[in-house]
Amino acid sequence: MRINKLIITDFGPYRGRNEIELSSTEDSPIVLFGGKNGAGKTTLFEAIGFCLHGKSSLGRRTARKDYEQAIRSKLHEYPDGKADTAAVRLEFEYSHMGEVDHYSVERSWRDRGKSIVEDLKVRRNGEIPSELNEDQWQDFLKELVPPGVSQLFFFDGEKIQELASAVESDADFEDSMYSLLGLDLIERLDTDLSIYISQKLEESGVEGINDEIQELQDQRDEIEQEFEDLKQERAEKEQRLAELEDEIDSKESKIAQEGGSYADKREELKERRAELNASIEQLEDQIRDLAEGAYPFTLAPDLCESVVDRLKTETERQNRATARNELTDELDDVLGDEDVWEEMDMPEDQVGQLSDRIQDKLKSRLEIEDEEPELAHQFSEAQRQEIYSLTDRALNDVPDQLADLTESLEDKTRELQEVESGLNKAPDQEVISPLIDDLNELTEEKGAIKSRLEELEEEISTAQTRLERKENEVENKLEQKSRVEDVSERADLASDVRNTVKDFREELAKKKLRKLESKLSERYITLSNKGEFYDKIEIDEENLDITIKTIHGNSKPHTELSAGERQIFATSLLWALAEISDRPLPFIVDTPLGRLDNDHRDNLITHFFPEAAHQVIIFSTDTEIDDHQYQKLEGYISQAYRLEYDEEEGKTVPSEGYFWTEDDEDQRLLGEITS
DSSP states (O other): OEEEEEEEEEETTEEEEEEEEOOOOSSOOEEEEEEOTTSSHHHHHHHHHHHHHGGGGGOTTOOHHHHHHHHHHHBOEETTEEOSEEEEEEEEEEEETTEEEEEEEEEEEEEOSSOEEEEEEEEETTBOOTTOOGGGHHHHHHHHSOHHHHHHHEEEHHHHHHHHHHHHOHHHHHHHHHHHTTHHHHHHHHHHHHHHHHHHHHHTTOHHHHHHHHHHHHHHHHHHHHHHHHHHHHHHHHHHHHHHHHHHHHHHHHHHHTTGGGGGGHHHHHHHHHHHHHHHHHHHHHHHHHHHTTHHHHTOHHHHHHHHHHHHHHHHHHHHHHHHHHHHHHHHHHHTOHHHHHHHTOOHHHHHHHHHHHHHHHHHHTOOOOOSOOSGGGSOHHHHHHHHHHHHHHHHTHHHHHHHHHHHHHHHHHHHHHHHHHHHHSOOHHHHHHHHHHHHHHHHHHHHHHHHHHHHHHHHHHHHHHHHHHHHHHHHHHHHHHHHSOOOHHHHHHHHHHHHHHHHHHHHHHHHHHHHHHHHHHHHHHHSTTTTTEEEEEEOTTTOOEEEEETTSOEEEGGGOOHHHHHHHHHHHHHHHHHHTTOOOOEEEESOOTTOOHHHHHHIIIIIHHHSOSOEEEEEOTTTSOHHHHHHHGGGEEEEEEEEEETTTTEEEEEESOSSOHHHHHHHHHHHHHO
16 A cells, blocks of 8 residues: 545644645655644644544544544634534555555545534545445445554554553553454454353343353453553553653753752842942933033034134234223323423424324224124133133043943943843742742652552552452353353354354464564664664563563563663564554654654664655654754655644645755755865
8 A cells, every 4th residue: 555645624733625745656665744743743644544444543442422522623723713624535556466456535524513424435546436335435444454453554652652661561561462463353252252152141041140140240340440440540640650750851941941050149130230220320420411511512623613713812802902992091191191291392282283193103003903793702701711611621521531431331231231131040039939849749749659550550460360360250150051051052153163263363373473573573673772782582472471582692571671672662563563464554653753862763764764664654843853864864755744833824834845955955064064
């Protein structure tokens, strides 16, 4: 089977019709989807299962109402309301007996309020399969891609984690192994036969034994329910324990991010901030005083110098005019003194002429040209001196003072910003205390859950023993009834069939386990980072105990593997089981590398993804398959898509290309060369 196209309409975050090409080649079997958390990777992964298997994709025991609720939650949310229809269409080719047929499967849903109406369309080579009725199409798809087998090929990180967790518990691992080997179907057949035989025995009229059997079965069912409840509680506690570990890590990171190391410096920083604010305010006042005083004159130095020169010139002229007036007045007094003229013995009629001539001559010598109104006349001497001082400071002192004040203000402001940054990193006690209290509560809850898990292990072991004992009582009572009663021919035949089924189950289990042992050895050694140290894997046919043999002949039980090794073991197990299933299905893997170290990731990148199947569809985040690992896979990739969620529009848009384009790669190479 090779999937060529996926068409998804109004399903999950995908708005309208989205057509995605998935074709691949033998040399390039990988189709890679990249998207961040919440972008819609898991939606595409689930859409394939919904399209092929409908309700069965959620498990064979899923109720119809739960399935409808799941579909209703997948209807796309438009800005003005939720869509009432959705559809998923798969186009693929399937080879059988050397002939390749092209199939299209489209499953659509319509929300009618009280219920979900589902419609399934199947086409082979463009036509309706003539040998099938519409009500047989789902059964046909189950034969084509059995749900039980598809779980080996379609899996996500959560399934890997569940299987890896089951590796730690022998009972859980045994249940998982039988299910993955397909032996759980035979177990169900055996259970159905047992029920059938009981019904036939009841029909024979043996009331006393029937009542005893019914009572034992009721007791067995009660113990079985208790056993399942305990296992469910254990699974929930283990899940909560994992969540707590993540929450504790997150809380510790949050405490570090809140700046726990800065808390002791907070008071010192607050004092320094107050000092800096006071200094800055003082500097700003000084700058403001300069701006309100002499600073405006510094903006017009030529005008200032012109005013000063004009004042000096006019002051000099004013002084000359005062001296002239004083000299003229003195001369008038001298010339008007009669004693002077009497001593000179000058005739009286000549005194007037000489006096007028001397005055005219002196006035012509001291004459000052008339000019425009003088500026100096507008100011007193004190005001002129103040103007001289102001312009001198404006031209010589103020620029340097302003530069010094500005530089100091910048230094203080820069230091204040650093102090504020430190204060932001230094949390208040009311900020850090709740985080520490939360961390203590989480740690306390973790300890309580670990204690409860230890109690649950003992309770589960006890319940399992009681259940096995009660099942033996039921079997013994059924055998007693068989011996004392002449059961019907059908009951006898059913008993024979049941015995045959048991024998068949044992032989089939041995055959599959032998094949699994070989394939699992090969695949685990390929993917493990200790491949050169391990030699092979052995599986005990009786109790399914798995032992890893080293090249030195030592043995290591599978329950002693580390967490990372268990995940690689689980992946190897699915790979091996898929190979021995003899089904040519593609691998579809969702977020497979979440908790693996770099060595194991590289092994999956190098060996698993390119070799797992003829087609491998991967849904990854940019932290799982990063730039470096993408380069290793690039030669095996036929199609690559990036899923981007538009928060404003509320939809995911698929686009060609992974997280890194060719331009990004060229830029990266250029950076490596220049460095």
